[in-house]
Each structure stands twice: as C-alpha cells, then as structure tokens.
Amino acid sequence: MSTEQQQYSTANQSQAIREYASRHGFRIDKTYEDSGKSGLNLDDRHALKRLIDDVQNGKAAFSTFLVYDISRWGRFQDADESAYYEYICKRAGISVRYCAEQFENDGSPVSTIVKGVKRAMAGEYSRELSVKVFAGQRRLIELGYRQGGPAGYGLRRQLIDQNGLPKAELVRGEHKSIQTDRIVLIPGPEEEVETIRFIYDAFVVQSRSEAEIAESLNRKGIVTDLARPWTRATVHQILINEKYIGNNVWNRCSCKLKGSRVYNPPERWIRHNQAFEPIVDEDTFRSAQAIISERCKRYSDEELLDVLRGLLEQHGYLSGIIIDELEFGPSSSAYRTRFGSLVRAYELIGFTPDRDYRYIEINRALRRMYPDFIASTVRGIEEIGGSVRQNAETDLLTVNDEFTASLCMVRAQETIAGSHRWKVRFDTGLRPDITVAIRMNQMNSAVLDYYLLPRFEMEADQVALAENNGLAFDAYRFDTLDMLFELAARSQLMEVSYGIGSMH
Numbered sequence: 001m002s003t004e005q006q007q008y009s010t011a012n013q014s015q016a017i018r019e020y021a022s023r024h025g026f027r028i029d030k031t032y033e034d035s036g037k038s039g040l041n042l043d044d045r046h047a048l049k050r051l052i053d054d055v056q057n058g059k060a061a062f063s064t065f066l067v068y069d070i071s072r073w074g075r076f077q078d079a080d081e082s083a084y085y086e087y088i089c090k091r092a093g094i095s096v097r098y099c100a101e102q103f104e105n106d107g108s109p110v111s112t113i114v115k116g117v118k119r120a121m122a123g124e125y126s127r128e129l130s131v132k133v134f135a136g137q138r139r140l141i142e143l144g145y146r147q148g149g150p151a152g153y154g155l156r157r158q159l160i161d162q163n164g165l166p167k168a169e170l171v172r173g174e175h176k177s178i179q180t181d182r183i184v185l186i187p188g189p190e191e192e193v194e195t196i197r198f199i200y201d202a203f204v205v206q207s208r209s210e211a212e213i214a215e216s217l218n219r220k221g222i223v224t225d226l227a228r229p230w231t232r233a234t235v236h237q238i239l240i241n242e243k244y245i246g247n248n249v250w251n252r253c254s255c256k257l258k259g260s261r262v263y264n265p266p267e268r269w270i271r272h273n274q275a276f277e278p279i280v281d282e283d284t285f286r287s288a289q290a291i292i293s294e295r296c297k298r299y300s301d302e303e304l305l306d307v308l309r310g311l312l313e314q315h316g317y318l319s320g321i322i323i324d325e326l327e328f329g330p331s332s333s334a335y336r337t338r339f340g341s342l343v344r345a346y347e348l349i350g351f352t353p354d355r356d357y358r359y360i361e362i363n364r365a366l367r368r369m370y371p372d373f374i375a376s377t378v379r380g381i382e383e384i385g386g387s388v389r390q391n392a393e394t395d396l397l398t399v400n401d402e403f404t405a406s407l408c409m410v411r412a413q414e415t416i417a418g419s420h421r422w423k424v425r426f427d428t429g430l431r432p433d434i435t436v437a438i439r440m441n442q443m444n445s446a447v448l449d450y451y452l453l454p455r456f457e458m459e460a461d462q463v464a465l466a467e468n469n470g471l472a473f474d475a476y477r478f479d480t481l482d483m484l485f486e487l488a489a490r491s492q493l494m495e496v497s498y499g500i501g502s503m504h
Helices: 010-026 046-056 078-090 108-143 190-204 212-217 231-240 282-296 301-315 320-324 332-339 342-348 357-385 483-501
Strands: 064-067 095-098 155-160 165-169 184-189 247-249 270-271 388-390 397-399 403-410 412-414 420-425 434-440 448-453 462-465
Touching: 010 064, 010 357, 046 078, 108 247, 108 270, 165 332, 184 397, 190 212, 190 231, 190 282, 212 231, 212 483, 231 270, 231 282, 231 332, 301 320, 301 332, 301 342, 320 332, 332 342, 357 397, 357 403, 357 434, 403 420, 420 434, 420 448, 434 483, 448 483
Parallel strands: 064 095, 403 434
Antiparallel strands: 155 165, 155 184, 247 270, 388 397, 397 403, 412 420, 420 462, 434 448
16 A cells, blocks of 8 residues: 555555455465555565565465455566566466456466556556656746755745635744645744855855865854755855755656656756845846856866766765765765766766765764763753663663663655655664664654554564554554653562562
8 A cells, every 4th residue: 555545545445355255265374465555666675575485485385375366466667577477376376366357367368468558557557657747746846846855944834725825934854734835935033044155155255165164153152954064065055055045946856756866957957047035136136146157167077977986985975965965075065066967976976866865974973973862862851760771782672670662763765656755674683672773853853753663563574654644553653752761760669569568
C-alpha cells in the first residue's frame, strides 16, 4: 500500500484475500505485507523481497501465493520485472493467484495476454500520476505559491486561505492540513532580515569574501536557521538564492518514479518572478551574481576541473556544499556558469551522481548531534532521581538496574509522492528493553518527536514510520522525553515502597 485509498488499504486487501481463500479451500499460513510502500521498484518492498528470498532459499512451504491484484504485486516500470518475480515463484512450484482479477492465472494464452496488458497498465498509472502531480505543482509555482522545504534564513512560510487571506505563520516542521490552503514566503524576524542585507552589503559594497563574512557573523554570535555557525558555503547559498529578491524558483532538481536525482538546466526551471516581498533589491542581487561570475574567469576550464578532481579524490563524492566549503577556490556557481550545470562539470571528470548523496551529509550532522542527546537524556534521568549507567562502547543506558534503553536518531526520507518515512532499525545485538527513536523533522534539522518502542512489542528488525501511524505505533509517540524520565522515577518509587513494606 502506497496511498491511503480505501480500496487499497492493507485491511481491505487482507479481507478480500481471506474471502478468496475460503471460497477456494486455501488455508492462509503466512502473510507478507508492505504498508506505506511504493510499488515502483523492489528497493523498499521489504516484504516482497523476503517472499522472493524465502522462495529461492526453499523456506516457502506453500502451494500458492494469494495477491489482491496485479497492481499490488507491483507497479514496476518494466513489466518484465513483474513477470520475472512471478516466474521465480512458478519455477519453485508455487503458483500466484490474483484474487480481485477477473481471470484465472492458469498460464493459458488469454491469461498471459491479460496479465501483460495489466502489468503495463499498472506501470502506466504511476507514470500518468507523476505527470499530473508535476503539472499541478508547476501550476502552483507559476501562481506564486511555495512548494516544499523550509523557508530558509530570513524568511518564513505564511499559510493563506483560498481567497489569499493570511491565516497563520508555519513554524519549522508544520505543514498545511486543508487542501485549498496555500503557502507563500514572507520576510522573517527583523534581525534575520538585517543579517541578509548585511551579507549582501559586505559582499557587494565592501568586497568581502564569503569566508570573511561568515567569520564576522560568527564573532557576533549570529547562527544560521539550523542554529549552526556560518560557513563559506552557507553565506554563498544566501548570495545566489533568488528567493531573497522575491522570485519563486522550482524544479532545479527532480527525481521521478524512483529514478536517479537529476539536476535540471536553468531552462527547465519553473519560476514566478516577484512572487514574494523581496528582502534585497534586484540591482544588489545582480551585482552579487556579476562578482561571482567574474571571479570564476580567473580559472581556465582545466583548472576548474582539476579542483573538482582533487575534491572527488578527497571525499569520494561531490556536491555543491562540498565545493562551496572550499575556502580558497571556485564556488559551485562558478561551475554552473562555466559548464552550464554542476552535473556537466561532474561528467567531464568522470563522476556520475547516480544517487542522492545528501544523506551522507545528513548522517554526519546527526552523528555530531548524537552525543548531546545521550548526555541530555542521562542528565534528565539523574535530575528526576534515577540512576543510569552508560556503556562507553555501545551507549546502551541501564536505568536503575531495571531496564535498558538505546537511543537512535532517525532521519526523514522523502518518498516519490512527497510524503516522508522514518526507518527505525532495532539493535538485535544489544536487545534493549526500550528503543528511543528520535525522529527528525522533514528537513532533518531538528527533533520532530520521540517514539519509546518496547522490545516485547517489536517483532521485526526494523519498522518504517509514516507521518501518521495509527494507534499501533502512535501510542508510543511523545513530544518530549518526559515519559522516559517518568519511567525512571516510577522505578525509584517502587523501590522505596518495597523498602517500607520490609520494615513493617
């Protein structure tokens, strides 16, 4: 199930399969279920992968697999892939039956033809849906509405109703809930707006470099919107982003139908100029772009590519952030100006960004934050009167010598439909009594909430949390860690009560 459509809820599929089994004399022995998963490819279909693995390793002691319909087997963009997985089952002597289809999957010429058509239709449905969603998003951008992502430093997201009247300012992590509402950008707090203007003035008028500006901001104790120190890269991103002159630009990069992330050339960007109230005047912004463009002319094409080769050898991959963090050297915009796009420059040195490497940078940031979460958790337990020991090697916490807890930071991952998933992996080696899943917000910049997941309730090695998970999981969701601290305090109270009873 990849959507909330009533027809394809896993409960409805399960009921239809049970009724089919009853009519045909089958006993259901095992269930493979992929909830909240796209059927476009096998990557996130853990249950289907487990099914195929059981078949190939001889673990599947079944005669038949019952599937709701062909689209639930998968909306693979290559119909042969769907047929291949079914053939693996057939080769092992296990038939596949589609319970909601109007034909018997008996290998006859008619069923073979119908299956082929329906497989192609299932894949085509996803392609058509992708086109419709893109067209809808494009229209909203052209009307001047904001699509996706945080506002960024110096800006805020304003929720407006269908008549264009302001309703509320959205904080980080919040999103609209009414379909007819829209979002626009507005200037943020005055101190952030003044910082943006200071950055442009220092760069354009005072001829200071991005690194010098970052150093000046850090000396003043000013932090970014992610509460981090300024760097050359973060200052550079401020200087090249058109949203500060009120332009709404979208589709710089895209990822369709679970394919590779593609960085699009400027002619494919979708834009609406002067959509929002500007913070910086257009003349100042254009002057900044001219300085950046002129700066890159000092390098020959080969010198620019040599810098890229050195960064690739050093880091193992490339991104705009890595290039912009280079203190003395060309910026990412220099490569865009010279070669048309970063991807084109990458290709010239033999590097193909066939996957989104942002997760590496996100994981590094989470690893830096992790010790602070451990320390604050230990401190919170001790402040409420509990005792806690931390294993220096595994960070496993033993609370009051009664239960163990393991903290894990869970990053948000965006699906092709634009929703988000959080994959929680349980440490089967440590086997903690409670796994504290620290769920990050959609931009992985701050904590969204906490899930206190008890081991006796978790049967799988991992779970995938959606934005809404129902009572099965959300019963363990909390906005703070106070519940964990209360567990520590409750254990202490039980010990005191037991001691008094012994005295009597």
